[in-house]
Amino acid sequence: MNIYACIKQVPDTEASILIKDGRTINEANVKWIISPYDEYAVEEALKLKEKNPGSRVTAVCLGPDRVQNALRTALAMGADAAVHVECAAMLDAQNTARALAHVIRADKDFGVIFLGRQAIDDDASQVHLLLAEELSIPAATNVLVFACTGATARVEREIGEGAREVIEMAVPCVVAAAKGLNTPRYASMMGIMKAKKIEIKKVALAETGVDEAQNKVRLLKLSAPAEKPQGRVIPGEPADAVRELVRLLREEAKVL
Amino acid sequence: MANIGLYMELKDGVFKKSNRELLSLARKGGHDVQAVIFCSDVQPYLEELKGIQAVIQVTGADLSYQPDRFARTLASVIETFQLDVFCGIYSAQGKDLFPRLAAKVKAGLVSDCLAVDLGARTAVKPVYSGKLLAEYQIEGERALFTVRPNVIPIDPPAGSAPEIKTAAMDNGETQSRITEVIKGASQKVDLTEAEIIVSGGRAMKAKENFAVLEDLAKVLNAGVGASRAAVDSGFASSDMQVGQTGKVVNPKLYIACGISGAIQHFVGMKTSKVIVAVNKDPEAPIFKKADYGIVGDLFTVVPLLKEEVKRTLA
Numbered sequence: 001m002n003i004y005a006c007i008k009q010v011p012d013t014e015a016s017i018l019i020k021d022g023r024t025i026n027e028a029n030v031k032w033i034i035s036p037y038d039e040y041a042v043e044e045a046l047k048l049k050e051k052n053p054g055s056r057v058t059a060v061c062l063g064p065d066r067v068q069n070a071l072r073t074a075l076a077m078g079a080d081a082a083v084h085v086e087c088a089a090m091l092d093a094q095n096t097a098r099a100l101a102h103v104i105r106a107d108k109d110f111g112v113i114f115l116g117r118q119a120i121d122d123d124a125s126q127v128h129l130l131l132a133e134e135l136s137i138p139a140a141t142n143v144l145v146f147a148c149t150g151a152t153a154r155v156e157r158e159i160g161e162g163a164r165e166v167i168e169m170a171v172p173c174v175v176a177a178a179k180g181l182n183t184p185r186y187a188s189m190m191g192i193m194k195a196k197k198i199e200i201k202k203v204a205l206a207e208t209g210v211d212e213a214q215n216k217v218r219l220l221k222l223s224a225p226a227e228k229p230q231g232r233v234i235p236g237e238p239a240d241a242v243r244e245l246v247r248l249l250r251e252e253a254k255v256l
Numbered sequence: 257m258a259n260i261g262l263y264m265e266l267k268d269g270v271f272k273k274s275n276r277e278l279l280s281l282a283r284k285g286g287h288d289v290q291a292v293i294f295c296s297d298v299q300p301y302l303e304e305l306k307g308i309q310a311v312i313q314v315t316g317a318d319l320s321y322q323p324d325r326f327a328r329t330l331a332s333v334i335e336t337f338q339l340d341v342f343c344g345i346y347s348a349q350g351k352d353l354f355p356r357l358a359a360k361v362k363a364g365l366v367s368d369c370l371a372v373d374l375g376a377r378t379a380v381k382p383v384y385s386g387k388l389l390a391e392y393q394i395e396g397e398r399a400l401f402t403v404r405p406n407v408i409p410i411d412p413p414a415g416s417a418p419e420i421k422t423a424a425m426d427n428g429e430t431q432s433r434i435t436e437v438i439k440g441a442s443q444k445v446d447l448t449e450a451e452i453i454v455s456g457g458r459a460m461k462a463k464e465n466f467a468v469l470e471d472l473a474k475v476l477n478a479g480v481g482a483s484r485a486a487v488d489s490g491f492a493s494s495d496m497q498v499g500q501t502g503k504v505v506n507p508k509l510y511i512a513c514g515i516s517g518a519i520q521h522f523v524g525m526k527t528s529k530v531i532v533a534v535n536k537d538p539e540a541p542i543f544k545k546a547d548y549g550i551v552g553d554l555f556t557v558v559p560l561l562k563e564e565v566k567r568t569l570a
């Protein structure tokens with residue numbers, strides 16, 4: 001089976017994000033990582049491959065040149081191949097999905113496609129489901145448990161309040177990972193050495209038939225949210241502090 | 257003026273609170289508003305739907321949630337009733353349904369909106385885990401939005417009863433099948449829609465100790481959350497995790513107990529209206545982010561707090 005993991009490169013979770021010209025962020029000093037949910041996607045792809053000898057895992061990433069680092073990381077974790085869809089423009093979720101679908105569709109033998117349930121930069125939580133619609137295959141998102149018996153996949157996804165939906169679907173299918181699906185492995189030294197020798201396949205955005213002008217969702221502007229004013233620590237013995245806290249919550253904050 | 261459609265979510269037949277938020281948003285601005293609701297009897301919900309033009313009742317032999325069927329049915333409702341703008345809740349179901357629907361009606365979607373201008377088709381949503389806000393505009397024939405729960409103030413329903421229209425459920429083939437819904441332990445409160453959340457961190461030390469938080473949560477009718485450290489240590493289940501790789505929550509009151517306040521936790525709860533921190537370290541970063549703080553041992557403070565709340569609310 002040809003297994004895919006679509007990964008996005010995003011700023012490190014610790015990075016402070018500054019706005020550059022109203023619509024983009026200042027990329028100077030930003031450390032880039034694979035979006036955390038996409039790490040779960042890569043890990044699950046590798047686990048599936050290990051259970052199905054002869055399978056291959058291909059990591060796919062759309063973005064500017066810097067995203068090759070994210071693909072190298074996926075290769076070092078154990079992916080067999082990597083595809084870079086070269087795109088410096090800002091695509092909306094629909095166009096991103098269409099470009100990814102173009103790459104995957106070229107492979108007649110694609111099986112399970114893993115993605116994250118959302119990318120932690122735009123937080124759109126759409127591309128995985130749009131990709132599945134584009135490929136006319138089933139999908140499940142926010143997946144915590146995945147099992148595959150060749151022709152069918154069985155997943156459990158979280159739907160709030162600790163409840164889960166159990167879903168059965170035919171392979172090929174899209175599975176979008178939630179935290180808890182697995183624990184992503186670290187790249188081994190050997191993996192890193194091996195990854196260096198693999199050539200990342202490049203696909204120009206134009207080849208996919210997608211371009212920025214087709215975006216339906218346009219970013220008008222970025223802004224910084226209002227800062228919360230510094231709060232206060234309530235002094236006194238625990239019993240007194242607690243009494244005062246409850247009074248403040250009722251009378252000042254009016255939340256009780 | 258636009259034709260606005262709203263997807264009303266039911267949970268075991270109960271009208272979700274966030275539906276009222278959507279209705280409050282849509283009633284403003286003089287649009288034609290139609291609410292879509294999958295149910296065999298629409299009467300119980302008519303009071304809530306006062307002041308909008310119509311309710312589109314979707315009926316069928318099997319109304320249980322299957323994403324393919326719901327997406328196809330809604331796509332045909334959108335076509336038939338010519339809805340130009342269609343909104344839902346950014347809930348577990350909304351996250352599953354709306355992107356599929358967007359693909360089917362070939363419309364742009366902005367998810368997790370904090371504010372939506374239905375006429376201009378613009379919306380503001382948090383990006384970079386809430387570190388920035390982004391304003392988007394949707395172009396094309398139709399526009400879809402999902403709105404974050406607990407953000408839009410609720411106006412009580414007023415006005416005349418809506419006209420009742422009907423549509424049929426698409427019970428055709430599905431590509432995937434929900435074969436079972438496993439209920440969570442006890443009736444937990446859904447954190448993403450909870451009004452009050454009590455959360456515990458690494459300081460809880462053991463799974464059993466979460467009972468201390470649950471006791472407080474019971475008197476507050478609150479949900480119980482956790483930091484990643486508490487989840488990774490096995491004290492709490494992963495569906496309880498609040499933060500960047502857990503849930504983004506938006507309650508009116510968030511009480512963080514024995515949580516240091518790491519950025520990845522903070523981004524998951526920073527939009528809470530009021531944040532309270534209980535931590536024994538006066539230097540803990542959480543105190544810089546909390547509206548009110550108590551420096552002390554949570555195992556002393558939380559039980560006292562429970563008693564005090566019980567007394568005041570009695």
Ligand SMILES: Cc1cc2nc3c(=O)[nH]c(=O)nc-3n(C[C@H](O)[C@H](O)[C@H](O)COP(=O)(O)OP(=O)(O)OC[C@H]3O[C@@H](n4cnc5c(N)ncnc54)[C@H](O)[C@@H]3O)c2cc1C
Pocket residue numbers: 013036456457458459482483484485486497498499500501502503513514515516517518519520521524534535536537540552553554555
């Ligand atoms: C990619 C990535 C994603 C992440 N995602 C998340 C996420 O989604 N959610 C999340 O929470 N974290 C996340 N983290 C982890 C985050 O960085 C912190 O490590 C984590 O939030 C710390 O949890 P904590 O506050 O419970 O533990 P600690 O930081 O260890 O803090 C424990 C606190 O308890 C206090 N304390 C100890 N005993 C007591 C007592 N008896 N009474 C009162 N106070 C006491 C201590 O003073 C301390 O402040 C992520 C990290 C990374 C790198």
Ligand SMILES: Nc1ncnc2c1ncn2[C@@H]1O[C@H](COP(=O)(O)O)[C@@H](O)[C@H]1O
Pocket residue numbers: 006007008009035037038041060061062063093096100114115116117118119120122123124125126127128
């Ligand atoms: N540029 C991209 N390249 C590869 N995969 C992507 C890209 N953007 C989004 N994805 C995938 O789609 C998921 C959901 O992204 P989003 O809809 O942006 O929240 C991510 O977790 C990735 O797995």
